[in-house]
Amino acid sequence: MKMIELSTASKPLSAYAEKFNDETVVLTMNGKAIAIVTDIKDIDPESLALSTNPEFLAIIQNAREELKKGKKLSLEEMKREIF
Template sequence: MKTIELSTASQSLSAYAEEFSQETIVLTVNGKAVAAVVSLEGVDPESLVLSTNQEFLEIIQKSRHEFKSKKTLSLEDIKKEFIH
């Protein structure tokens, strides 16, 4: 990961993106991260949108917690419940 302070950047953003095409570039203002430039090579648009969707991330977090707490149903239980 490369960090670039915008006030001291000596190249254009496109030049940095090209130079560090396989790295995440974190842009900072007064030392505080304000944005990131990441490679989207091999990333589909749906994955990108979901990875930044707070509601989706909360669903994933809840599901992981339930799984760890053994609050899940087996495939057999689901079949019994929904397939008669």
């Protein structure tokens, strides 16, 4: 992972993206991370959209919390619930 301070960047972001290929580039402003530039050539648009959707992320977080609390269904229980 490379870090670039925007106030000192001497090239367009596209030049940095080409230089670092598959590496993630963290853009900083006043030393704080504000954005990343990363390769998405192997990511489908739906996965990208879901990975940044607050509602979807809340659903996933809720499911993880329920699992930690032991709230889960076996495959057989799931089948009975659905069918």
